[in-house]
Amino acid sequence: MPGCATRAIGRRQFLAATGATLLGTTLGGCSFGLRNSAPLAPPAPRLELPPLNASPDRITAITVCTRPFRAQGPRLDVEQIQGKTVVHNYGHGGSGWSLSWGSGEIAVEKAMAIGEREVAVIGCGAIGLTTALLLQRAGAGVTIYTKELPPDTRSSLATGVFTPDSRICFDEYATAAFRQLWEQMARRSFAAYQSFLGLPGTPVEFIDNYFVTDTAEPAHRSLPASDPRPRFAHLQHELLGELLSGAQEYAPGSHPFGPRYVRRGLQLMFNLAAYQHLLMSDFLEAGGRIRIDEFHAPADFVRMREKTLVNATGYGARALLGDQSLVPVRGQLARVIPQPDIHYGLIHRGVAFVPRRDGLVFQVIGDSDYYGFDDASVIPDRAEAELAVRTIAGLFSPA
Numbered sequence: 001m002p003g004c005a006t007r008a009i010g011r012r013q014f015l016a017a018t019g020a021t022l023l024g025t026t027l028g029g030c031s032f033g034l035r036n037s038a039p040l041a042p043p044a045p046r047l048e049l050p051p052l053n054a055s056p057d058r059i060t061a062i063t064v065c066t067r068p069f070r071a072q073g074p075r076l077d078v079e080q081i082q083g084k085t086v087v088h089n090y091g092h093g094g095s096g097w098s099l100s101w102g103s104g105e106i107a108v109e110k111a112m113a114i115g116e117r118e119v120a121v122i123g124c125g126a127i128g129l130t131t132a133l134l135l136q137r138a139g140a141g142v143t144i145y146t147k148e149l150p151p152d153t154r155s156s157l158a159t160g161v162f163t164p165d166s167r168i169c170f171d172e173y174a175t176a177a178f179r180q181l182w183e184q185m186a187r188r189s190f191a192a193y194q195s196f197l198g199l200p201g202t203p204v205e206f207i208d209n210y211f212v213t214d215t216a217e218p219a220h221r222s223l224p225a226s227d228p229r230p231r232f233a234h235l236q237h238e239l240l241g242e243l244l245s246g247a248q249e250y251a252p253g254s255h256p257f258g259p260r261y262v263r264r265g266l267q268l269m270f271n272l273a274a275y276q277h278l279l280m281s282d283f284l285e286a287g288g289r290i291r292i293d294e295f296h297a298p299a300d301f302v303r304m305r306e307k308t309l310v311n312a313t314g315y316g317a318r319a320l321l322g323d324q325s326l327v328p329v330r331g332q333l334a335r336v337i338p339q340p341d342i343h344y345g346l347i348h349r350g351v352a353f354v355p356r357r358d359g360l361v362f363q364v365i366g367d368s369d370y371y372g373f374d375d376a377s378v379i380p381d382r383a384e385a386e387l388a389v390r391t392i393a394g395l396f397s398p399a
Contacts, residue, residue, distance in 0.1 A: 047255040047262065050341045052353075052360070054393040058336045060359065062380035065157035067329040068315035069093040069373070071230070073169035073178055074103060075323075078110055082301045087111045087310045089127050090317045091326060094166030096126040096155055097270055101192035102185030104131035107310050112138050120145055120306035122295065125155035128312035129279050135310070136286045143289040143306065147316075150276040154314055157333065159363060160356055161345075162244075162268035164189065165235040167329055167369055174233035183239045190243055193268060201274035202357055208246070209267040209345040212395060216261050221368050232369040244268070257395045267345055273358035295320055330372035334385035336360040351391040362388035 070091035078087050089107040092099055108131060111119050117140055121132045124146035135142045150156045164186040169178065196204035223229060246266035252259040284290075295301065298321065301309065311317065318326040338359050346353040347365075354361040364384050365371060 045254075047250050047264075049256055049344055051256070051396045052342060052393060053339055054336055054360065054362070054389050056386040056389050059334050059385060059389060060337060061335040062332065062382065062385045063157045063335065064330060064332045064378040064380055065154045066315045066376055066378065067094045067096070067154075067158075067167065067331060068317070069167045069327045069329050070325050071170045071327070072173045072325070073182070074099075075317075075325075076103070076106055076110075081298045083307075084301050084304070085111075085114050085116075085308050086301070087308070088317075089131055089310055089312045090123075090314050091323075092127065092314075093168050094158075094329065094331070095164050095168050096314065097158055097160070097272075098162050098164040098166070099168075099182075099185045099189050100126045100130035101134070102188035103127060104134045105188055106181075106185065107131050107312075108134045108138050111135065111308050111310055112140065114308050116306070116308040117141060118143075118306050119308045119310065120304050121310045121312055122146070123153075123312035123314060123316065124149055124290070125153040125312065125314055126158070127155075127314065128310070129276070129283065131310050131312055132288060133279060133283055133286075136283065136288060141287070142283075143291060144283070145291050145293045145295070145304065147292070147294040149290070149292075150280065151273065156272060156276065157331075158272065159331070159333065159352070159354055159361060160270040160272045161354060162190065162193065162270075163236075164240070165233060167232055168235070169233050170230040171233045172230060174235065179235060179239065182235055186236075186240055187243075190240075190268070193270075196275070196278070199278070201278070202271055203275035203278050205269055205271070205343075207267050207269050207343055207345055207355060209265045209347070210255075211263045211265070212257050212346060212348040213261045213263075214349075221365075223368055223370075229370065260395075269345070269354060269356065271357040327374055328376035330375040330377060332363065332372075332381060332384055334362040334388050336362060336389065346392055346395065348395055349391050351388045353392045362392055364388045 068091050074091045075088040078085060087107050087110045089103055092103065104127065119135050119140045119142055121128050121142060121144045124144050128144060128146070132142045132144050168182065193204050223231060244266040246264060248264040250262040252261065255262045313320055315326055315328060317323045336359060338357060342355040345355060350364060350366055352363050352365050364387060
């Protein structure tokens with residue numbers, strides 16, 4: 001498979017160059033953190049952080065997800081298929097959770113405008129589950145048709161941070177109209193997440209995120225000018241810069257990471273086990289129905305009693321609809337035993353760490369958004385997982 005060959009070369013080259021420093025803004029599962037345009041605050045007092053208890057022997061699971069990238073961005077149009085009105089809502093790249101409420105709102109408006117009050121949602125991942133809840137709030141009776149339920153959906157294996165422009169589209173497709181639509185979805189979703197703060201189980205929380213570099217000059221996850229591949233659109237800094245602030249720099253000697261340089265930012269994080277459980281409970285308590293079913297082709301839609309469908313199948317739409325515009329982006333997580341006193345994230349040398357309550361997450365993110373691109377393989381890579389854990393754990397050892 002071309003994707004597998006691409007991945008093998010990309011990983012081998014990256015692992016051979018792990019000493020290269022980068023200041024990433026995109027996690028392998030999703031982008032991570034916001035670039036801040038505001039002036040930095042005055043030098044802060046010494047940064048004190050509880051150390052991580054992380055080592056390869058504490059890895060409890062290695063999971064792989066496939067993110068559905070479309071060069072032109074998410075598909076949100078409406079078409080007639082097999083006598084059904086189908087509202088498409090898929091192809092969000094690594095931004096599914098982050099854009100789910102805003103994207104779902106657009107899909108619901110289109111579905112409800114058709115006039116039917118019984119609506120089917122195909123898929124129970126980030127987009128499908130959120131859209132189903134929004135349909136209920138709009139007055140519809142909703143049935144979710146799905147092959148898998150959380151925690152077995154692809155979305156359940158996501159990184160779990162608010163990253164609304166992670167592989168959302170190529171820059172050439174980020175027109176003025178698209179940017180306006182994207183900003184609408186991102187702001188609507190960000191506002192919705194505020195209602196989950198402070199709830200039992202901590203489904204959503206804010207954390208400080210620290211970018212750690214070996215030199216004073218921060219590196220960026222951008223392609224060199226000589227690279228002919230298309231650039232990914234990065235919209236957060238330009239359109240959402242004021243939502244997450246808190247930028248602060250720490251010089252060597254003012255933090256626990258030895259002779260390195262540290263920059264702090266603010267990050268919104270989803271503890272997916274608790275968050276998905278809450279969404280599922282809310283959907284069922286509101287009278288939602290779930291049918292375990294699998295659709296192999298559009299012809300299978302005829303057996304559904306509903307006339308209006310929302311297609312939220314993510315990468316599954318490639319096989320279901322023959323949508324070759326979908327490109328797989330592989331993302332692997334190493335899950336480590338939770339540590340309740342850790343409430344900060346880290347990015348260092350192409351590896352990201354997220355302190356989720358349902359298990360610490362470590363991920364190799366590579367040196368650009370093309371890491372894992374066009375790779376549909378889902379076989380866990382133990383060497384990559386151990387590299388991710390060792391790289392972050394090494395920050396707490398003398399450099």
